[in-house]
Amino acid sequence: MTRTQNGRFELRDHTADVAVAATGDTLEAVFAAVADGLAAASADEIPDEVGDRFSLSISAENREALLFDYLDELIYERDVRAALPVDHCVERIETATKNGAGAGTSGDGETEWTLEASTRGVPLDEVDAREVKAVTYSEMRLERVDADASDEGGWEAYVVFDV
Numbered sequence: 001m002t003r004t005q006n007g008r009f010e011l012r013d014h015t016a017d018v019a020v021a022a023t024g025d026t027l028e029a030v031f032a033a034v035a036d037g038l039a040a041a042s043a044d045e046i047p048d049e050v051g052d053r054f055s056l057s058i059s060a061e062n063r064e065a066l067l068f069d070y071l072d073e074l075i076y077e078r079d080v081r082a083a084l085p086v087d088h089c090v091e092r093i094e095t096a097t098k099n100g101a102g103a104g105t106s107g108d109g110e111t112e113w114t115l116e117a118s119t120r121g122v123p124l125d126e127v128d129a130r131e132v133k134a135v136t137y138s139e140m141r142l143e144r145v146d147a148d149a150s151d152e153g154g155w156e157a158y159v160v161f162d163v
Helices: 027-042 063-081
Strands: 002-005 009-014 017-024 052-060 083-097 111-123 141-145 154-162
Touching (some): 027 083, 027 111, 052 063, 063 083, 063 154
Antiparallel strands (some): 002 009, 017 154, 052 111, 083 111, 141 154
């Protein structure tokens, strides 16, 4: 079974798991689209305007680890808050060196990726939710799509979730 929503993500059956293939014009947009795919894999119907928004800050050593850690944090928040994270907004993704210098500067620090996002937590008793146990690195892809003739490119991601 394959389900598509708004052209931003597609759910794909994957053995005993579920996979999300997503696209976005920006890195922030593709992260949010994968997170929306996680929510769609968790529940077929999500009520509007139920639940409170909360913020997330994530740091990781590279882009792929940042995506993994972001999705893992959403699963953790679901369990701790007993609320399904939906309506994801990734405000910014940035890089910096750990020694305090900005990205692209010389120095001996390692690069750190950071993400600032928000999501709405729908109480689990308001949805018929399926449990998504974990995000996996299995087959994970996050890549820049080459610009076409109109000079428009974007990002593609593919993530498998353990259900």
